[in-house]
Amino acid sequence: MFNEEMETLSIGEKENLQLKRLQQTAKLVYENVPFYKNKFNTNHVEPKDIKSLGDIQKLPFTVKKDLRDNYPFGLFAKPVGETKRIHASSGTSGKPTVVGFTGNDLGVWQEIVARAIAACGGEPGGILHNAYGYGLFTGGLGIHYGSEKLGMVTVPISGGNTDRQITLIEDFRPTVITATPSYVLNIIEQMEKMGKNPRETSLKYGIFGAETWSEEMRKTLETRLGIKAMDIYGLSEVMGPGIAIECKEAQDGLHIADDHFLVEVIDPDTLEPVREGEEGELVFTSLTKEALPIIRYRTGDIASISKDPCSCGRTSIRMSRVKGRIDDMLIIRGVNVFPSEIESALLEVPELVPHYQLVIKNNGAMDQVTLKVEINDQFYQSINENMEHEHIRFLSEKICKKLKNSCLVTIDAEFAAPGKIHRSEGKAIRIVRETEVSLSH
Known part of the structure; x- marks a missing residue:
């Protein structure tokens, strides 16, 4: 299973943990990644200058171009031979962004994804139908190993071959489906064309992400498939799926795994922080990654954050659903x-x-x-x-x-x-x- 206590830490306990891990991460990149050492020096900051969470604003931003300029392994804090897995983006608009994972990184990833699936209704012994793509894309494998960590029976069907997807949903009787919302809509349409009623499947919960989708799309998927649909957030540069997740109890904002990631929201033009509840660009700093720690990564995603308590009992910071990307x-x-x-x-x-x-x-x-x-x-x-x-x-x-x-x-x-x-x-x-x-x- 996983450590449930991390989801209910008090604000003070959480911030103390975040600060300790932020200091460790700053030291790790300063000593092992020349790119970051140069950036820190340009900003006239050293790891010892990080004495509070607010001091994160002294640190430099990282953007996707930095990963491409240092392709393939220039931002790694560990030798490639000490990593256990490499993922990469599709590279359709230039060189791909490459990320690495140590064994500990993979364990952390499994932990946060297991927590995410559990928040959405997944249970040990249940069956999860994973229709995210497998391969260099982090979605398929990220969900897969998190599902197994939770103790679910995992069906690694990947995307495509919609008729076969329908057959296995009917025969294996999963309770959870994971995929992009647009592809699940395709599955629903194909079932209807085949004269089947999508609401009569065994599915109870859907975990949908990898693309921006609206509340109206949620209503459509829930009505036509007879499920509860939750949004999952992640991006490979920071970790992968599981960085944040909606809970089935509230479906009101995505709980960030903030024991592993520090979130900021900035004005994309001025680069200054915005007030809590205001929309801006999400910025993430990893707190526990070893192979590719990331400092103040500008995601390009527009959302807001809230520290208000959630009815589910989790104390983590929540982010709104992503409104869109700056470049979209x-x-x-x-x-x-x-x-x-x-x-x-x-x-x-x-x-x-x-x-x-x-x-x-x-x-x-x-x-x-x-x-x-x-x-x-x-x-x-x-x-x-x-x-x-x-x-x-x-x-x-x-x-x-x-x-x-x-x-x-x-x-x-x-x-x-x-x-x-x-x-x-x-x-x-x-x-x-x-x-x-x-x-x-």
């Missing part, structure tokens, strides 16, 4: 908007299915944004499969009004027939350039 924010006719806000509005339109793409076309100084949405079968049949039907125009006006009221933006909508927008077997691609639009034929 769109500026549409002068208005800032995140895809998750658009998703929330679209899910309130009953004629649509929860699949969409925001297509960006470069148009001189200002990008032109088109919203591609997919209508559902019932509406498609009502217009006799005629995409030029006048009801399409009425629907377009309805969507335009909804987005204007909810997001304060005006976006042209383009409609696709049922099943025509690409379904992802991993992370959903919501923002695409015009030449990358993926419609099935």
